[in-house]
Amino acid sequence: MLSVSEAFQLIEQTILPASVCEVPLSQAAGRVSACDVISDSDSPPFNKALMDGFAIRTLDIQDDVRLKVIERITAGEVPQCSLEPGTAIQVMTGAQLPAGTDAVIRIEDVLTPEEDEISFTIDSISPGRNVMSRGESMQMGEVVVACGERLAFPKIALLAELGRSKVSIIPQPSVAVLATGNELVPIDQTPGPGQIRNSNETMLVAQVENAGVKAVPLGIARDDRDDLRSHMKTGLQSDFLLLSGGVSAGVLDLVPSVLAELGVQQVFHKVHMKPGKPIWFGVRPADAENSRPCYVFGLPGNPVSSMVCCELFVKFALNRIENLPGLPAESRKARLRQAHLVKGDRPVYYPARITHNDHELTATPVRWVGSADLRGASEANGMILFTPRDAEYQENEIVDVWKWIEII
Incomplete structure (x- = not known):
């Protein structure tokens, strides 16, 4: 069975960045x-005023000094005069400053007993105050937007x-989301005996759109070859098709075989992880009928399994096609706030509350009872990676974490 890192490598090898x-x-x-x-x-292309006030020479700011106002400049005008000793020029916010200016004094700090002279309510001002120098924001030849x-x-x-x-x-990739299963009903309907609402579709659409990509829900496909085939044909017209359910080992887990009938080639099935082990990934290559490939993820039907696989693998794939480096959110180090015992032999991506505390990240596992427990996972804003070992994780150990939601 593949490791998580091997699954990432296969996704990276399979998905080609989109054309520019x-x-x-x-x-x-x-x-x-x-x-x-x-x-x-x-930028700015000239020295400009950041406040309404008067362009001055700071050397002129002394007790009982009055400056002669020789010009007034509004934004968009070009100065006609230069500052000389003993003079000031009235300027508006954004106006080009005249030669000789090294500060702008706020209009609130100016006394104007006469229309063409000013004095001050302050006795000092530092050079550069209320001035934005040419090129201070950006300079010619500077990279201001990076590729990627x-x-x-x-x-x-x-x-x-x-x-x-x-x-x-x-270009933005197109993503279709299809939930599968006889037990599903739309979220606005009351489930009957043995039924559940289709939460996975809503969740996956939200996760994809959180990654900056628009997703289109295709509704529910029943565990029937004809119904699956019909819905999948629609989804395969997109750059990505995300399916939830039907990829495990049950009698009605028909997704992989129907995808094969539609020309989708399996890249891998099952990854050594928990939750999310049954994940399926494949590609329908471009051909005479299809101008571009479609990348297909078959996500497990249990909601937290589907959630974790989307965060790890689908978002990685979306980054790959948009030529972005690595994972959308690389793992970070955090201090574990309580002891935790790992059960089983697979790495566990465990829902957790991740917070800032004393200039470091801390992580607390939430109360969670497994891949079907959406309520428990909803209390988390990320996940901790616990790897199997003989002893339990101790409080204050450093662990790898991923965040689902931005940490404030």
Whole structure:
């Protein structure tokens, strides 16, 4: 049986990064930059005022000194005068500063007994106060967006400042989510005897979208070859198809065989881990009928198994196709807050509360009774990796953790 690291290697070898495309900047939010973006100018392009006030020479700030106001400049205007000893120029926020300026004194700190002269309510001000120097934000030739960086809204604004009306990106992969099982009913229905609501579909869509990718739910496919085949054909039109259920060893675990009928080639089935051992991964190659491959994950039907496999393997695969490095959230070190006994012979990804405490991460296992216990896992914001060993883990031991939810 594969180890977790071997499963990662096979996913990386199988999935090819998507082709680059160019899109209008207005369509690039949340996408991944396909190249470095280099600034072609300094920002700001001139020394500018950060406050409404007066451009001054700090050497002129002395007791009982009055400065002559020789010009007024608003944002967008170019200074016509330079500062000389004993003079000041009124400026508005964002205005270009005249030559000779080394500080801006706030208008609140100025007395104006006469229209063309000012005096001060303060007796000192340091050079550089309320001034943003040319190139202080960014300089010509500087890499301001790195290849492989996700374009959050501040980066979109920065690209607009640089005049990049079009950008090269890795296109967003399409992801379809399909739950399987005769026992499932939609979440807005009351389950009958032996039935449960389809929580996995909602969970997986939320996890995928938390990774910055849109997911499309396909509903429920019954444990019937024809129904599975029909739903899978729709899902295989996407870049990824995520299935939950039907991949274990039961009589009605039909997913792998139906996928094979549809031309999906198995890459691996089962990983040495808990929860999530039955996970299945394969690819439907591009061919004459299909212009691009579809990568398929068959996730276990138990909700926490499906959750853990999505966090580890699906998000890794999404990063791979978007040409992002490694896992979305690499493991981190944390101090265990209570002793814990590991049962069984498989590594366990155990739901936990991960918090900051005294400048370090701490991790507390939640009360959790297994892969079907969604209630227990819902109290967690991450997971601890416990590896099998003869002795129990002791309080204050250092362990590897992954976070599902950002730690405040």
